[in-house]
Amino acid sequence: MNDAEPDIILQTRNLKETYMQGKVPIHALQGVDLEVRRGELVSIVGPSGSGKSTLLSIIGMLEIPTEGSVFIDGIEVTGVKAKEIPRLRREKIGFVFQHFNLLPALTALGNVEIAMRFARVHKKERIKRAREVLTEMGLGDRLNHKPSELSGGEQQRVSIARALANRPAIILADEPTGEVDTKTRDLIIGILRRLSDGGQTVIIVTHDPWVSERTDRVITLVDGKVEKS
Amino acid sequence: MFDIILRNLSQRKVRTALTIFGIGLGIFAVIVMGSMSENFNKTFETSFALTADKIRVFGSSGVFGGSVTTSKAAEVRKVPGVHDAYGLLMAPLEEGGGMSFGGNQVIGLPPEKSQTILGPVQVKEGRDLMRGDRYVTVIGSSIATQYDIGVGDRIEIQDKYFTVVGELEYTGSFFDASAAIPLDIAQDVYEMGNMVSMIFAIPEEGVDGDLLAKRIKLSVDGVDTLSPSELEEEAKQGLMIFSVITVSAAVLAAIIGGLSVMNTMLMSVMERTKEFGILKAMGAERRDILLMTVGEAAIMGFLGGLLGLACGWVAVFGINLWLAEKGIVLFLITPRLVAVAMLFAILLGTLSGIYPALRATGMSPMEALRYE
Numbered sequence: 001m002n003d004a005e006p007d008i009i010l011q012t013r014n015l016k017e018t019y020m021q022g023k024v025p026i027h028a029l030q031g032v033d034l035e036v037r038r039g040e041l042v043s044i045v046g047p048s049g050s051g052k053s054t055l056l057s058i059i060g061m062l063e064i065p066t067e068g069s070v071f072i073d074g075i076e077v078t079g080v081k082a083k084e085i086p087r088l089r090r091e092k093i094g095f096v097f098q099h100f101n102l103l104p105a106l107t108a109l110g111n112v113e114i115a116m117r118f119a120r121v122h123k124k125e126r127i128k129r130a131r132e133v134l135t136e137m138g139l140g141d142r143l144n145h146k147p148s149e150l151s152g153g154e155q156q157r158v159s160i161a162r163a164l165a166n167r168p169a170i171i172l173a174d175e176p177t178g179e180v181d182t183k184t185r186d187l188i189i190g191i192l193r194r195l196s197d198g199g200q201t202v203i204i205v206t207h208d209p210w211v212s213e214r215t216d217r218v219i220t221l222v223d224g225k226v227e228k229s
Numbered sequence: 230m231f232d233i234i235l236r237n238l239s240q241r242k243v244r245t246a247l248t249i250f251g252i253g254l255g256i257f258a259v260i261v262m263g264s265m266s267e268n269f270n271k272t273f274e275t276s277f278a279l280t281a282d283k284i285r286v287f288g289s290s291g292v293f294g295g296s297v298t299t300s301k302a303a304e305v306r307k308v309p310g311v312h313d314a315y316g317l318l319m320a321p322l323e324e325g326g327g328m329s330f331g332g333n334q335v336i337g338l339p340p341e342k343s344q345t346i347l348g349p350v351q352v353k354e355g356r357d358l359m360r361g362d363r364y365v366t367v368i369g370s371s372i373a374t375q376y377d378i379g380v381g382d383r384i385e386i387q388d389k390y391f392t393v394v395g396e397l398e399y400t401g402s403f404f405d406a407s408a409a410i411p412l413d414i415a416q417d418v419y420e421m422g423n424m425v426s427m428i429f430a431i432p433e434e435g436v437d438g439d440l441l442a443k444r445i446k447l448s449v450d451g452v453d454t455l456s457p458s459e460l461e462e463e464a465k466q467g468l469m470i471f472s473v474i475t476v477s478a479a480v481l482a483a484i485i486g487g488l489s490v491m492n493t494m495l496m497s498v499m500e501r502t503k504e505f506g507i508l509k510a511m512g513a514e515r516r517d518i519l520l521m522t523v524g525e526a527a528i529m530g531f532l533g534g535l536l537g538l539a540c541g542w543v544a545v546f547g548i549n550l551w552l553a554e555k556g557i558v559l560f561l562i563t564p565r566l567v568a569v570a571m572l573f574a575i576l577l578g579t580l581s582g583i584y585p586a587l588r589a590t591g592m593s594p595m596e597a598l599r600y601e
Contacts (some may be wrong), residue, residue, distance in 0.1 A: 062510060062595040083515075090512025101507045101598070105240050115511045166512070191358070 010036040015068035028054040030224040039197035042210040046221035094163030098175035133161040153184030230426040255483030260541025268561035276402035286428035310436040316425030337415020354407020355380035355395035367395035369405040387418040488579040494585035506597025522586035530578015
């Protein structure tokens with residue numbers, strides 16, 4: 001357990017990430033310290049190459065940092081065994097991607113339901129929960145449509161429903177409005193805002209000032225360091 | 230998970246079908262070659278069981294090669310522990326024909342011993358050979374079918390006509406392809422003088438066949454013996470070589486089928502790199518991905534096995550039906566063969582899926598997600 005305040009759901013300490021591009025070391029993160037409170041809607045902004053996506057990947061346990069620690073919900077996720085990571089990822093993180101990343105062969109319901117399979121949720125419960133979150137996203141009449149039959153906004157809402165399926169501690173959204181029109185952008189941000197108001201922590205990586213202006217707090221990354229938080 | 234596996238397979242119908250066909254072809258070869266081997270094994274086992282109590286005595290110039298004279302039978306009969314002994318002349322029925330599996334043969338035997346030699350085989354129609362018989366024969370079921378003859382008909386052996394007096398029931402042994410005629414007539418028509426191919430020595434009750442075989446060899450000059458257990462061992466070695474040759478050809482075909490599964494799975498895994506990344510991001514564990522990919526390969530193996538089994542069965546049934554007119558049975562599908570072929574198909578599919586599966590599980594989720 002970390003010594004953070006009880007309502008701190010995410011904390012990073014001196015997070016560093018260096019990778020090699022050929023023979024040149026690239027310092028993507030150079031000691032990032034940040035804290036996010038439970039239920040907060042936070043945006044991470046910064047120019048291309050500032051380390052936003054790397055930070056999101058490390059928080060989402062998709063990458064292991066070169067140095068430093070990440071605490072989620074009081075657990076140091078950077079210190080657990082590799083085989084524990086999938087379980088933690090299921091329990092703590094829900095991803096929303098810029099390109100939706102839905103499985104094309106599955107329906108909207110299937111895409112949300114599959115996320116709960118790995119958590120070994122019973123089939124009846126999975127279907128019930130998937131219907132519930134999809135209806136919450138306003139997709140109650142699109143349950144059996146495949147991604148190719150859905151609009152960009154609808155696909156992103158399925159993606160949000162999928163992220164919510166396992167009731168994660170944090171939703172990590174990587175450019176969630178990057179592929180949609182402005183009307184849909186308003187809708188997506190509205191949904192994320194509503195989730196945050198309901199107590200769900202949401203972290204958005206974005207280039208779009210319109211999006212960041214609508215979040216509780218903006219964290220600016222420049223050259224792998226937090227410039228403003 | 231099973232539904233996801235089936236969904237993935239049905240997503241790529243043509244590729245899946247071709248892979249299943251590849252495995253099916255291999256298993257088809259396993260079934261056809263294997264059933265041929267099984268049939269030979271069974272023929273040997275039945276033949277052996279029907280003559281298991283007899284010691285073979287040959288001329289010492291070589292096993293199966295040296296002939297002995299009829300008079301040696303009297304010498305063998307005098308050896309303590311021998312209940313009875315008599316000579317047999319075995320020769321191909323058709324001119325230029327061999328006596329290998331499937332070839333018809335003539336067995337010249339003392340007619341009064343006919344009951345002892347053919348004893349375990351029931352006479353379906355007519356009678357056994359009897360003392361005083363001359364140009365008469367008792368034929369096996371295959372010869373009856375092949376020549377389309379029965380009791381009362383005649384058959385030509387070495388330019389002489391023999392009347393069929395008896396027909397044996399089907400046994401699945403070499404007796405089916407045999408025509409028994411009196412020994413002296415056989416020696417006459419084959420111009421063998423008083424030579425016989427071998428002497429059958431029957432041990433007295435309670436006498437050990439192996440020990441008696443050694444005693445005969447030591448007591449009678451110029452002979453070699455094969456006890457029932459020695460014969461079984463020698464014949465089994467021969468059969469094993471045959472089995473190894475036929476089965477390895479089939480296994481090779483099946484392995485080629487397995488490689489096609491591996492190829493398909495590698496392509497499929499590469500195409501789904503991003504999908505695996507998404508699944509990992511959703512918290513899929515190593516075993517989920519492993520089960521998904523190996524499961525697909527195993528199911529393709531299973532379906533290929535079923536296809537191969539069905540086609541093999543149809544082919545074997547068809548050929549057997551066609552050969553039945555000639556009185557020949559060439560293939561035998563046994564439960565053991567079916568079980569081995571199916572197990573082999575599933576194992577082949579599974580093993581071929583392991584490497585692609587490990588590739589899939591080994592991917593970093595971040596790299597997989599970035600994969601386009």
